[in-house]
Amino acid sequence: MTVETEIEIMGQHLNERIKKIFGRSLHIREVDAGSCNGCEVEVNALSNPIYDIERFGLHIVASPRHADMLLVTGPVTRNMELALLKTYNATPEPKLVAAMGSCACNGGIFGNTYASGGGVDKFLPVDVYIPGCPPRPQAVIFGLMVALDKFDQKIKRMEVKA
C-alpha cells in the first residue's frame, strides 16, 4: 500500500471521529519541551501535500489559547519546565495532552538527569503516548485517533459530573 492510500484510509477514520466529537475540527498546539527536532520534522511533514492533515479536520494552531490538544515532544528539560506548565495552563478545558516520541513518553535516551525531566507525565497528566524515535506520520495520526476516543470519554465524565 502506498503512503497516500494509507493516509487516505486513516484520514477518513480520523475525520469521522473528529466530526463526531468536535463537530468540525481538532486544534492542536505543538510544544517542544526539549526534543532533538526529529519529532518536529515529522509534525511538519503532517502538513506537507502528501499527508495534508488539514483536510481531515486537524489544525495546528499558533497559540495554546486556541488549542484542544497539546502535542508535547522532548523529555521536558529543566529549562523548559516552566514554559510547558504555562502553556498547559493557557490551554482551555477540556483539553488533551499527547506525549509524542520516546523522550516525551519516558525520557528516552536522555533519561532522568540534572537537565532532562524524564518524560511529560512527570509534569502533566498525559492522555496518550505516541512512541517512536521519531514516530512516523502514520503513527502520529493513529495516536491522535486514540486520543480522540479518550476525549470522548472525558467529555462524558464531565457531563456526568455536571
Next chain:
Amino acid sequence: MNEHTDAVRKDFKSEILDENISGSETYFRVKEDAAVRICDQLYHRMDCALVSIFATDRRKKEGCFRIHYLFSSENQLQNDRVQTANGFIIIQIDIAENAPHFHSVTSRVPAANWYEREIQDMFGLIPVGHPDPRRLVNFEDWPPKSYPLRKDFDIRTKPERVKGEYTYRRVEGEGVYEILVGPVHAGVIEPGHFRFSVAGEPVLNLEIRHFYTHKGVEKLFENITLDKAVFLAERISGDNSVAHVVAFCQAVEKIAGVDIPPRARYVRTILMELERLYNHLGDIAGIATDVAYAFGAAHANLLKEEILQLNEIVTGSRLLRGMNTIGGVRRDIGDKKDIISQKLSAFRNDFRELMDLLFASPSVADRIETTGRIYNDIAKGLHVVGPAARASGIDRDTRRDHPYAAYPDLKFKVPVLKAGDVNARTRVRADEVYESIGIIEQALSRLPDGDIKISVKEIHDGYALGYTEAPRGETLYWVMIENNRIERCKVRDPSFCNWLAIEYAVLDNIVPDFPIINKSLSLSYSGNDM
C-alpha cells in the same frame, strides 16, 4: 607537519611545555599565560579558524583542569583542491583547582564568546576579562557552585531552583519598545527566546537567549556505554543525525586505530548526502513559506517528503537513524542502488523546475535580496560555518578541507557566493543540492565490494577528533576514551557558531523579515543547547 605548527614551535619555543602529534592533530601544552598570545597569533596572523574551546576535568589523574583551544589550520587551495595536508592545532593549558580562572580571548577572537561562557557554567572556570560574563547554559535559577561537567557532579542530581535574575541588554529612547518572542513559538519549531528592540519596524537590537533544550548530553556521554553513545549522537540534532553520528564514530575509530572497510565509507557518504538533500529542501521550503510563496513551499515540502520516503526505503528510518556504528555501517544498501538512482534523477528535474520558478519570481526576489546580510568580516570573526559562511564569501567545506569517508575519491564543487544575504544563502543551498545528487551518483557507481563493518572490541585509552560537514556546516566531536568508556565527549554543532551571527544579520532589517533570516541560517536549537 605544516607551516602553522612550525610557526607556533618557533615563535613560542619557551612557552611550550610539551608537544604531541597524532594524525592530523597537533597538541601543544603551553604555559597558562601564553594562551591568549598564541591564540591571537594563530587567529590574526596565520588565519587559522578557532573551531572550538572546551575543558576537561583531569583533577583525578593529573590534578588540574585543562582547557583546549582548537584551531583548524588550512593551507591555500590550488585548483580547487587541497594540496598539502590540512590539520588541527590544539593549544592546551592547565588550570589549578584552587585558582579556577583563565584569561579570556573573546575581545581578541570574538568566536570564543560562547565557548568561554559555556566553560564557566559547566566547569566553574572563570574567563577573566570576558566582555559578557553572564550565564549561558544554566539559567538564573541554577544554584551557584554547581557545575555539571565536573567529575564530582552526579548526573542524577536535581539541584534546587534558586532565586536569580538574568539581565537583558536594554535599548532606550523615544519610541523604542521591545518585542518578546518565545520560548514557545507560534510555528512548529524548537524553543528559544528572542528579544527585539525596535523603533517602528526596523530592528535596533536583537538579543537571543537559548539553552532551553539543554539535555545534559555531554555529561550523559560519560555515563553510558559506547554502543549506546552511538544512538545518543544520532539524537543531538535530530535532522543532522548522520553528520553527528559519523563524526562521533570517526573519532572513536581513530582512537581504536581502525580503518573502516571502503564500502562502509561509501555508504556513509551516500547517507550524509541524502541527509543534506532533505535538510536543504526543508530550508528552501521554509524560506518559500516565510515569503508567502505558498506554491513553492508546497512543492519544496513535497520534494523533501520524497527524500524522507526514499530514506525509509533505503535504511528503514526516515531520518536515516540506526545505520551507523563504530567500525562501519549496520546495513548494506547495495540492493537499493537502482531505486536511489531512479528517484534522484526524477528529483533533479523537479528540483530544477522549482528553482527556476522560485528565483524568477519578483515577489520572492524582493523579499530575499539584500535581506539579512552577514558581511564577510562578521562571518569570519564569529566563525560562521556551512552554507551561511559560503554565502558570505568564506570558502570552507570540511568535506574538501579535511576529507573523510569517501569524499577524497569523489568530485564535487563547493559553491561560494559573496553577497551574504538570504538570497545568497538560498542559492548556495540550491547549488549544493545538485552537487549532493552528483556525489551520490558517483558513490553509487563506484560502490566498492566487501564488508560493511569491522569489529571493534577493545579500544585503548586515547583521544581524537571526528569531523563532518553537516547540512548546517562543520560538526566536530572530540572524544576521550579511558577504560573502554567515554571520559569526555565534546560536541560542537554548527549552530553553536552560527547563532551568534543572527544578532548581526537582523540589524537594519524589519521585524517581518526576521523569520526569513532565521530560516535562511537554518539554526538548530537542540544541537546548540545539547
